[in-house]
Amino acid sequence: VNENFVKTIELGGELEISRKAEIREALQRSNEDRAVLVDLSEATYADSVALTELLRFCVEAQRDSVSVALLICTPQLARVVQYAGLAAAFQTFDDRNAALKYLSERVAR
Amino acid sequence: VSGASELRLRCPAQSRNVAPIRHALAAFLEALQFDRSLRDDVTTAAGEALANVVEHAYACSGERSGRDLTLLARVARGGKLCVDVSDRGSFLRRKPLPGRGFGLRIIRAIAGRMRIDTSRGTCVSMTFRTATRRSKS
Numbered sequence: 001v002n003e004n005f006v007k008t009i010e011l012g013g014e015l016e017i018s019r020k021a022e023i024r025e026a027l028q029r030s031n032e033d034r035a036v037l038v039d040l041s042e043a044t045y046a047d048s049v050a051l052t053e054l055l056r057f058c059v060e061a062q063r064d065s066v067s068v069a070l071l072i073c074t075p076q077l078a079r080v081v082q083y084a085g086l087a088a089a090f091q092t093f094d095d096r097n098a099a100l101k102y103l104s105e106r107v108a109r
Numbered sequence: 110v111s112g113a114s115e116l117r118l119r120c121p122a123q124s125r126n127v128a129p130i131r132h133a134l135a136a137f138l139e140a141l142q143f144d145r146s147l148r149d150d151v152t153t154a155a156g157e158a159l160a161n162v163v164e165h166a167y168a169c170s171g172e173r174s175g176r177d178l179t180l181l182a183r184v185a186r187g188g189k190l191c192v193d194v195s196d197r198g199s200f201l202r203r204k205p206l207p208g209r210g211f212g213l214r215i216i217r218a219i220a221g222r223m224r225i226d227t228s229r230g231t232c233v234s235m236t237f238r239t240a241t242r243r244s245k246s
C-alpha cells in the first residue's frame with residue numbers, strides 16, 4: 001500500500017482532558033493533505049474531550065474533502081466510540097493496511 | 110482491601126488530577142478482583158464525571174477557594190458497585206450542542222443507573238452491575 005499520499009498523525013497514551021491542547025495541536029493538516037490516518041494504536045484511553053477533538057478534526061476534513069481514517073487497536077477505545085454514539089461518525093480500522101487501503105481508494109476517486 | 114472497603118479521594122478540580130484519580134480507582138477495582146473490562150468501563154465513566162467537574166462545575170464561580178472534587182467508590186449491598194463524583198459548584202443545564210455532550214452519553218451507556226443530585230453542588234451517582242467480578246482463588 002502506497003503511504004506517500006497519506007499524512008499520519010500519531011496519538012498515544014491516555015488521551016484525556018489534561019492533554020486537550022496537545023491533542024488539538026497534533027490534529028493539524030495542511031492544504032496539500034488529501035488523506036489522513038490518525039494512528040491511535042498506542043492510545044490506551046480516550047475521554048469525551050479527546051473524542052470531541054477527533055470529531056472536530058474529522059468534520060472539518062470532510063468539509064474540505066479530505067478523507068480520514070482512525071486506527072484503533074485497543075478495546076477501551078473501540079468501546080468508548082460506541083458508547084459515545086460516534087461509530088457512524090468515524091471510519092475506524094483495527095488494521096493499518098486496511099486503513100491505508102481505504103484511504104488510497106478514497107483518494108483515487 | 111475487602112468487599113466492605115471504600116475509596117474516597119478529594120482534590121482540587123484541576124485537569125491534571127483527573128488521570129491520577131482514575132488510576133487510583135482502577136487499582137481499587139483491581140484489588141477488589143473486578144475483571145479488566147469492567148474496570149476499564151467504570152474508570153471511563155468516572156473519568157467523564159470527573160472531566161465534567163473540571164470543565165463546568167466552577168466555570169461560573171468567582172470564588173477561588175473550595176474548588177474541589179470528590180470521588181467515592183464502594184461496593185454496596187448485593188454486590189453492586191457505586192461510584193459518586195461530587196463537587197461544590199453549580200450544575201449548568203445547557204441546551205445540547207452538536208458535537209458536544211458525549212460525557213453523559215458515555216456514562217449512561219456504561220452505568221446501569223445514573224442519578225444527578227444538584228441540591229448541594231452536584232453529585233453524579235453511578236451504579237454498575239458487577240456480574241463479571243472474578244472469583245477469588
